[in-house]
Amino acid sequence: MTTFLQQLVNGLSLGSIYALIALGYTMVYGVLRLINFAHGDVYMVGAYVGYYLSRKLQGEEPSIVSALLVMFGSMIVCALLGMLIERLAYRPVRREARLTLLIMAIGVSLFIENVAQLVFGPDPKFFPSLAPRTAFLVGGVRLTSEQITVIAVSLLLMLLLRYFILKTRTGKAMRAVSFSLDASRLMGISTDRIIAVTFALGSALAAAAGVLIGMQIPKIDPLMGIMYGLKAFVAAVLGGIGSIPGAVLGGLLIGISEVMVVGYLSSTYREAIAFGILILVLILRPQGLLGRVQKEKV
Amino acid sequence: MRFRVLAAVCLAALGAVTLSCGREGSSKEILVGEYGSLTGGIATFGISTRDGSQLAFDDINQKGGILGQKIKLVVEDDQSKPEEAGTVVNKLIHQDHVVAMLGHVASSHSLAAAPICQAEKIPMISPSSTNPRVTQVGNYIFRVCFLDTFQGAVMAKFAFDTLQVKKVAILVDVRSDYSVGLQTFFGQSFKKLGGEIVSEQSYSQGDSDFRAQLTAIKAANPDAIYVPGYYTEVGTIVHQARELGITVPFLGSDGWDSPKLWEIGGPALNGCYFSNHYATDDPNPVVQKFVNDYKAKYNQLPDALAALAYDAARILADAMTRAGSTDGEKVRDAIASTKDFNGVTGNISINEERNAVKSAVIVKVENGKYLLTETIKPEAVK
Numbered sequence: 001m002t003t004f005l006q007q008l009v010n011g012l013s014l015g016s017i018y019a020l021i022a023l024g025y026t027m028v029y030g031v032l033r034l035i036n037f038a039h040g041d042v043y044m045v046g047a048y049v050g051y052y053l054s055r056k057l058q059g060e061e062p063s064i065v066s067a068l069l070v071m072f073g074s075m076i077v078c079a080l081l082g083m084l085i086e087r088l089a090y091r092p093v094r095r096e097a098r099l100t101l102l103i104m105a106i107g108v109s110l111f112i113e114n115v116a117q118l119v120f121g122p123d124p125k126f127f128p129s130l131a132p133r134t135a136f137l138v139g140g141v142r143l144t145s146e147q148i149t150v151i152a153v154s155l156l157l158m159l160l161l162r163y164f165i166l167k168t169r170t171g172k173a174m175r176a177v178s179f180s181l182d183a184s185r186l187m188g189i190s191t192d193r194i195i196a197v198t199f200a201l202g203s204a205l206a207a208a209a210g211v212l213i214g215m216q217i218p219k220i221d222p223l224m225g226i227m228y229g230l231k232a233f234v235a236a237v238l239g240g241i242g243s244i245p246g247a248v249l250g251g252l253l254i255g256i257s258e259v260m261v262v263g264y265l266s267s268t269y270r271e272a273i274a275f276g277i278l279i280l281v282l283i284l285r286p287q288g289l290l291g292r293v294q295k296e297k298v
Numbered sequence: 299m300r301f302r303v304l305a306a307v308c309l310a311a312l313g314a315v316t317l318s319c320g321r322e323g324s325s326k327e328i329l330v331g332e333y334g335s336l337t338g339g340i341a342t343f344g345i346s347t348r349d350g351s352q353l354a355f356d357d358i359n360q361k362g363g364i365l366g367q368k369i370k371l372v373v374e375d376d377q378s379k380p381e382e383a384g385t386v387v388n389k390l391i392h393q394d395h396v397v398a399m400l401g402h403v404a405s406s407h408s409l410a411a412a413p414i415c416q417a418e419k420i421p422m423i424s425p426s427s428t429n430p431r432v433t434q435v436g437n438y439i440f441r442v443c444f445l446d447t448f449q450g451a452v453m454a455k456f457a458f459d460t461l462q463v464k465k466v467a468i469l470v471d472v473r474s475d476y477s478v479g480l481q482t483f484f485g486q487s488f489k490k491l492g493g494e495i496v497s498e499q500s501y502s503q504g505d506s507d508f509r510a511q512l513t514a515i516k517a518a519n520p521d522a523i524y525v526p527g528y529y530t531e532v533g534t535i536v537h538q539a540r541e542l543g544i545t546v547p548f549l550g551s552d553g554w555d556s557p558k559l560w561e562i563g564g565p566a567l568n569g570c571y572f573s574n575h576y577a578t579d580d581p582n583p584v585v586q587k588f589v590n591d592y593k594a595k596y597n598q599l600p601d602a603l604a605a606l607a608y609d610a611a612r613i614l615a616d617a618m619t620r621a622g623s624t625d626g627e628k629v630r631d632a633i634a635s636t637k638d639f640n641g642v643t644g645n646i647s648i649n650e651e652r653n654a655v656k657s658a659v660i661v662k663v664e665n666g667k668y669l670l671t672e673t674i675k676p677e678a679v680k
Contacts, residue, residue, distance in 0.1 A: 003517040006542075010509040122337050124530050126562045135541060144541045217506045219534045219562060224506065262510035267500045268472055 002140035013147040015255020016154035020209035021232030022247035024202030030178035030242045037105040040229015041112035046207025047220045049074040067130035075204040082203025116222035124221040127214035234278045240291020327370040331396030338378025343403040350607030380406040387411040397624040405429030419626040425610035433652040450483025451679040458491040463521035467497040480526035528553040533562025540566040575602040575643040577670035609641035
């Protein structure tokens with residue numbers, strides 16, 4: 001039983017990371033109907049920015065303050081990167097066929113991965129510890145301070161996002177754009193600005209995920225975004241792409257099922273499960289667990 | 299637009315011409331090829347190996363070279379991709395016309411390149427591929443490191459006799475022939491000695507979260523955990539294990555040997571052991587000369603891969619001297635008759651299977667240093 005609960009905690013902390021990345025996929029899909037394949041790489045850049053920032057702050061004792069500085073610094077840099085990608089790569093082809101946009105996304109992803117190998121170096125780097133490490137024993141289950149941080153920070157960010165989308169003017173505009181891009185423009189919403197904000201928000205969440213994984217794992221490399229990005233994408237589809245609560249649910253489900261499979265069956269099936277789920281969902285419930293059925297309008 | 303395409307084509311052509319001019323070697327040199335991973339996931343292995351063989355040839359050239367000529371090392375990068383190894387080896391043989399080949403660290407890469415060297419009758423010495431299949435490719439393929447069968451048995455003996463542990467869990471990298479091989483050989487020897495394998499878990503190269511496997515291992519309550527893998531994952535594994543409250547020592551293999559291991563794992567690694575080819579604190583004068591020369595040239599401590607590459611290069615030069623020629627067949631015969639070569643990584647003899655017979659060492663990790671704990675001779679494990 002303790003082992004099972006321990007696995008559950010492991011799964012929750014991994015799932016929170018997937019959920020944070022999945023949010024970015026789902027939000028961008030909501031406004032642009034685009035699978036932003038470069039999103040996993042933004043997450044990787046987030047981890048590296050966090051790495052360099054914490055190296056700058058090294059020498060000081062690990063503290064909550066420096067951890068927050070690293071987290072916010074990385075989120076800001078990646079928000080700007082997300083906006084830059086949108087402005088330079090996606091906006092010029094937004095009016096073209098959907099396929100052009102998709103191929104552009106794949107191109108941007110490959111571009112970032114290879115530039116990252118040149119800039120950061122191809123070998124893995126090791127994330128310094130940001131906050132003092134401790135562990136608590138709760139009924140035989142070991143909770144490390146990193147795991148608690150990961151789960152708590154993810155939860156907080158998701159609540160903030162929910163508040164932003166439901167209660168602010170910009171959030172309302174985002175919902176409108178996601179409902180209909182053209183109608184929103186006719187209603188006087190600056191759609192370019194809203195799309196930029198969506199990219200910034202999604203990228204900032206991915207950066208937070210990057211820093212959190214850096215603290216937890218603690219190894220980062222320029223290709224780390226590929227697998228995490230793919231699995232987060234599966235999570236977004238599982239929850240219902242375009243649905244924000246769906247992305248969170250999907251992320252947690254993928255994280256927990258992955259850990260259970262590795263713990264009780266074999267790690268060989270780790271990826272098979274994530275993508276098996278994707279196939280099943282596409283066959284049985286294409287709109288995802290919490291997604292809405294969209295009727296094609298002629 | 300058309301102009302740009304034209305310009306690009308011209309530039310590419312120009313580049314190709316410049317490159318091919320640059321590669322012409324002078325006839326006064328013996329060209330030896332080396333293929334390795336200088337970029338990508340196992341880049342540190344390739345770089346150490348290149349530096350080790352270069353150091354050996356520099357040393358030989360300084361003393362006047364062999365057969366009245368200097369030796370020149372031509373190195374090609376396979377970007378850590380096994381499928382690239384074949385391509386670069388073909389280039390070394392057909393374009394650069396090397397007379398012998400050194401490489402590779404990873405068995406999967408050696409297995410890709412060995413059939414080409416065999417077919418072209420170019421003697422190939424792998425400094426550090428430990429999978430048995432490598433030298434079975436053909437009679438032109440040699441190695442100067444011990445085999446995984448031996449390495450697994452050595453660690454089993456050390457765990458059972460010296461550490462006196464009876465229950466061991468194994469965490470294996472299923473995507474690596476090397477790791478799976480060691481899992482089998484360690485398991486066989488350990489059970490034969492009377493020990494018990496209480497849990498076998500797996501991971502894949504590139505994974506970064508091992509908590510699920512470690513939690514399952516913890517539930518089996520082993521006295522030690524054997525992780526035959528590469529340092530990139532091992533450091534992370536040990537780090538995460540300590541966070542989960544696993545305190546037993548980890549045991550490993552020569553894939554652990556890198557300063558980066560300590561960078562990742564840090565103090566979590568204190569008190570762990572791994573089997574290796576040599577230890578830098580070995581008082582043997584051959585070892586100390588090598589360590590000092592290497593430090594003087596590259597300003598860092600040589601790892602085992604550098605030491606093996608150094609030995610491989612020197613054995614090749616020694617064979618060429620004894621053969622009195624650089625002809626593939628004669629050099630092959632000379633390498634095959636190598637006996638008691640006094641190398642950095644022990645006394646090396648080549649047996650009929652073209653493998654090296656030599657001792658192994660067990661190294662203890664202690665505050666960033668890898669200290670010699672025990673030397674195990676080939677006779678000790680049967």
